[in-house]
């Protein structure tokens with residue numbers, strides 16, 4: 001009877017269960033709920049402390065080993081190769097973006113509509129040569145859906 005004690009939650013006297021000699025909460029459901037709540041809280045705090053310790057340990061390790069990643073890349077060619085392949089892919093995507101912009105229809109066509117002298121390429125060096133006058137009408141920008149072939153215009 002001398003092991004009767006006060007519940008740390010409600011303060012009332014209770015006798016600890018025989019198999020729980022260190023019982024600090026009486027068996028009232030509210031006090032048991034309080035016990036679980038405090039236990040959980042303590043655990044979460046311990047967990048947060050643990051995570052904070054991990055974070056600090058990692059940060060201080062990085063501070064003590066600033067060359068780690070540089071050395072890792074130097075000694076792990078596969079890792080490095082994978083990274084530079086990814087970089088090449090990013091660069092290619094960037095370039096294709098530029099090409100796509102160049103295809104935009106606001107770019108001037110290579111030839112303006114108008115009259116042009118048509119000559120055979122083999123006669124260019126000859127002083128007097130036969131030439132004919134052609135008229136070229138640019139109908140749509142190059143790469144456009146209905147860009148006409150030169151042959152079609154003859």
Ligand SMILES: [Zn+2]
Nearest residue numbers: 007010026031
């Ligand atoms: Zn109690």
